[in-house]
Amino acid sequence: MNIVEVKNLSKKYNNLEVIKDISFNVEEGETLVILGASGSGKSTILRCINNLEKIDKGNIIINGRSMIKEEKKGKLIYNDKEILNKINLDIGMVFQDFNLFPHLSVKENIMIAPIKILNKSKEEAEKIANELLKKMDLLDKKDEYPCSLSGGQKQRVSIARSLAINPKIICMDEPTSSLDPELVGEVLKVIKKLAKEKRTMIIVTHEIKFAEEVADRIIFMDNGKIVEEGSPEEVIKNPREKRTKEFLKRYIDLEPEIVTKKRYIKRKTKREKENKMEDKIDNENTIKNKKINEVGSESQRELDNIEPKEVIRFFREISSIPRKSGNEEKIKDYLVDFAQKRNLEYFVDEYFNVIIKRKSEENKKTIAFQAHTDMICEKRDDIEHDFSKDSIKLIVDGDYLRADGTTLGADNGIGVAQILALLNSDEFKNINIEGIFTVQEETTMIGAKEIDLSKLESNKIISLDGGKEGKILVGSANCLEWSARIKKEYEYNLGDYTEFKLIYKNFKGGHSGGNIDDEKRGNPIKLGIDILKQTEDVYIKEISGGSRVNVIPRDFYVEFFMKKEKLNKVKELIKKQKEFYENVIIEIEEGNEVNKKAFSKDITNRIIDFIYNYENGVLEKVNKAVILSCNMATVKEDEDYINIEYSTRANDLNLRDIYLKRLNKLIEKNNLEIIWSQELKGVNQEIDNELINLCNRAYKNLYGKDLEKMIRQAVVEGGFFKDKIKDLEYVCLGPDTEDVHSPNERLSISSLQRTWKVLEEILKIY
Numbered sequence: 001m002n003i004v005e006v007k008n009l010s011k012k013y014n015n016l017e018v019i020k021d022i023s024f025n026v027e028e029g030e031t032l033v034i035l036g037a038s039g040s041g042k043s044t045i046l047r048c049i050n051n052l053e054k055i056d057k058g059n060i061i062i063n064g065r066s067m068i069k070e071e072k073k074g075k076l077i078y079n080d081k082e083i084l085n086k087i088n089l090d091i092g093m094v095f096q097d098f099n100l101f102p103h104l105s106v107k108e109n110i111m112i113a114p115i116k117i118l119n120k121s122k123e124e125a126e127k128i129a130n131e132l133l134k135k136m137d138l139l140d141k142k143d144e145y146p147c148s149l150s151g152g153q154k155q156r157v158s159i160a161r162s163l164a165i166n167p168k169i170i171c172m173d174e175p176t177s178s179l180d181p182e183l184v185g186e187v188l189k190v191i192k193k194l195a196k197e198k199r200t201m202i203i204v205t206h207e208i209k210f211a212e213e214v215a216d217r218i219i220f221m222d223n224g225k226i227v228e229e230g231s232p233e234e235v236i237k238n239p240r241e242k243r244t245k246e247f248l249k250r251y252i253d254l255e256p257e258i259v260t261k262k263r264y265i266k267r268k269t270k271r272e273k274e275n276k277m278e279d280k281i282d283n284e285n286t287i288k289n290k291k292i293n294e295v296g297s298e299s300q301r302e303l304d305n306i307e308p309k310e311v312i313r314f315f316r317e318i319s320s321i322p323r324k325s326g327n328e329e330k331i332k333d334y335l336v337d338f339a340q341k342r343n344l345e346y347f348v349d350e351y352f353n354v355i356i357k358r359k360s361e362e363n364k365k366t367i368a369f370q371a372h373t374d375m376i377c378e379k380r381d382d383i384e385h386d387f388s389k390d391s392i393k394l395i396v397d398g399d400y401l402r403a404d405g406t407t408l409g410a411d412n413g414i415g416v417a418q419i420l421a422l423l424n425s426d427e428f429k430n431i432n433i434e435g436i437f438t439v440q441e442e443t444t445m446i447g448a449k450e451i452d453l454s455k456l457e458s459n460k461i462i463s464l465d466g467g468k469e470g471k472i473l474v475g476s477a478n479c480l481e482w483s484a485r486i487k488k489e490y491e492y493n494l495g496d497y498t499e500f501k502l503i504y505k506n507f508k509g510g511h512s513g514g515n516i517d518d519e520k521r522g523n524p525i526k527l528g529i530d531i532l533k534q535t536e537d538v539y540i541k542e543i544s545g546g547s548r549v550n551v552i553p554r555d556f557y558v559e560f561f562m563k564k565e566k567l568n569k570v571k572e573l574i575k576k577q578k579e580f581y582e583n584v585i586i587e588i589e590e591g592n593e594v595n596k597k598a599f600s601k602d603i604t605n606r607i608i609d610f611i612y613n614y615e616n617g618v619l620e621k622v623n624k625a626v627i628l629s630c631n632m633a634t635v636k637e638d639e640d641y642i643n644i645e646y647s648t649r650a651n652d653l654n655l656r657d658i659y660l661k662r663l664n665k666l667i668e669k670n671n672l673e674i675i676w677s678q679e680l681k682g683v684n685q686e687i688d689n690e691l692i693n694l695c696n697r698a699y700k701n702l703y704g705k706d707l708e709k710m711i712r713q714a715v716v717e718g719g720f721f722k723d724k725i726k727d728l729e730y731v732c733l734g735p736d737t738e739d740v741h742s743p744n745e746r747l748s749i750s751s752l753q754r755t756w757k758v759l760e761e762i763l764k765i766y
């Protein structure tokens with residue numbers, strides 16, 4: 001039975017609609033957990049259910065009683081007081097900050113509702129209080145006052161108090177979020193106890209692990225709407241919606257993909273091992289050829305003497321702060337500390353984005369610099385390094401600065417360090433400098449998406465990410481990413497077919513923005529499907545390939561059935577493919593499956609037709625720059641579906657839209673269901689504007705030539721800033737780095753010295 005029914009609920013504060021036509025039910029005995037970013041409307045829903053806020057549209061029905069009597073001329077009329085009182089008795093509320101009466105003892109805090117609301121005698125009320133306190137393991141505190149209790153104890157009292165009138169439903173709004181971490185456990189424990197007793201509960205929490213354990217069902221809210229609903233297994237372990245994934249990423253380290261099939265996992269790990277082996281060999285070779293200053297005091301001294309000293313000093317400090325994407329709290333603290341010590345105005349948001357401002361006395365022109373604080377954490381297999389606590393060891397290696405077998409984090413720590421050096425500088429006194437530090441650039445881009453730039457005065461932002469010496473990035477691609485799926489159906493009568501396994505490994509892969517132009521990299525998913533297409537009359541049994549939507553796949557695996565006499569033809573096709581790509585593995589093996597079950601002909605053909613006809617790689621170029629490209633990124637199975645992820649990058653939206661028409665036809669033809677998609681916005685290609693000209697003048701003053709304007713297929717954070725700042729001018733500048741995102745990441749010191757001078761010159765002449 002549904003004990004809570006929320007029907008088409010909408011709620012406005014002033015004119016801001018914060019709950020937008022939400023409906024859900026709670027069954028008796030059920031524990032419902034509401035997840036969602038702060039501001040998404042979770043508290044408001046609880047407050048509406050508790051009748052602490054009036055609703056604007058819809059209805060709430062508690063234990064069969066309707067809060068709303070009727071609607072008159074678009075206005076809701078609440079039910080009679082008697083009914084509302086009865087409803088109130090059915091609901092208990094636990095608040096984040098306890099709300100205990102400070103002037104009453106623990107026991108009295110619990111007794112007050114039974115006495116005043118249920119008209120119980122003092123003795124009866126005391127009996128209730130004692131029982132509940134015993135249950136909360138707090139009987140010994142009954143005569144104390146709230147001020148002498150720990151946060152965890154206070155919250156347990158508050159839970160006891162909400163139970164005192166024995167309500168049908170208990171609502172809890174972030175019951176542990178104002179507690180010190182060590183006190184969270186004791187409160188979660190008593191809540192779990194209540195869940196076991198089959199109390200009906202609606203809990204808002206950010207404790208994901210707890211939510212997973214305690215919830216029968218989870219609702220994920222975003223921006224006043226329910227975007228996802230299901231069991232913990234579904235919402236937490238296998239979130240479907242991008243927003244849910246992003247949210248969860250901030251709280252737990254989600255596996256890139258969680259697969260239900262054990263065999264798949266096994267094979268994947270084996271594959272991963274093989275990939276790692278390759279990296280290792282690669283790295284060993286490069287290292288053998290180099291003389292390295294080990295991280296002794298000598299190297300340290302060398303580091304101290306490198307110009308620009310201030311930048312290097314900040315970079316060293318940053319290198320001791322773990323800052324994997326999604327884990328930017330510590331670097332945020334460091335930045336805040338930096339600002340506080342220097343008395344600089346700063347802003348921090350819930351994502352740990354930071355903005356720091358250095359105001360000039362004369363308050364003249366303003367310019368902003370931007371960098372991201374997170375870094376990719378990759379290491380060699382033979383290196384012991386814990387990215388959650390160890391410092392990155394810096395090594396001077398000729399002209400290069402690199403790390404000791406790990407990523408260096410110059411992407412984008414050197415940008416952060418440069419901005420700090422500018423903010424810290426005594427020079428350029430008549431210019432306002434604004435530093436923008438964003439999070440999760442390497443994963444969700446949520447920092448750039450969510451940062452509030454209304455605090456900024458400047459409409460000119462120089463990003464110090466993704467630069468190249470002598471060049472200025474003036475345009476980046478718009479990127480569309482999709483995940484689509486086909487529901488599985490099976491075929492069982494494959495008597496005269498034989499099972500085969502087609503395996504592609506060791507392809508180069510790479511970034512789908514940066515490396516798509518290199519046709520020697522190949523796309524194993526496309527190649528494998530090509531073979532199946534030409535073979536004809538096959539039945540796919542299992543299929544998987546690729547890793548992430550923005551990565552060119554390195555591998556592909558397909559198990560399928562075909563008539564045995566076709567084997568020679570397949571081998572011919574494989575041979576041809578192998579001739580074109582270097583050092584790759586392409587193999588076909590006969591399987592020994594007796595259980596001849598595979599996807600139906602229709603499903604098989606739809607998978608093959610879609611991937612075969614998908615236009616992959618570079619579609620358009622201008623001069624040498626790619627301006628339209630596509631990546632067939634992943635094919636993965638879950639219990640019920642074959643999921644396919646792919647993307648399109650375009651610097652020219654008209655061209656893109658012409659292409660999208662073709663893509664949509666293909667999707668329709670093969671009846672794919674799109675389950676999510678996202679748009680990462682590009683930066684328009686600007687021929688010139690004030691900022692580009694400023695940068696160019698500075699460069700020309702120093703080096704006597706123009707900066708080369710570049711457009712890239714990669715996505716930059718500035719794409720997200722466009723909507724936030726009127727007349728935004730955005731460029732990227734920076735020193736040369738090599739092999740970023742790999743343990744071989746290196747920063748050219750001389751390049752840093754030259755590009756740093758450009759920044760100084762920009763401020764001098766601005």
Ligand code: ADP
Binds near residue numbers: 037038040
């Ligand atoms: P959550 O619990 O998910 O953090 P809330 O329900 O507290 O979110 O808030 C949802 C939105 O409503 C937010 O944008 C918040 O600023 C706004 N809001 C909440 N309470 C009020 C109020 N009393 N007056 C105006 N706006 C409010």
Ligand code: MG
Binds near residue numbers: 043044173
């Ligand atoms: Mg809240």
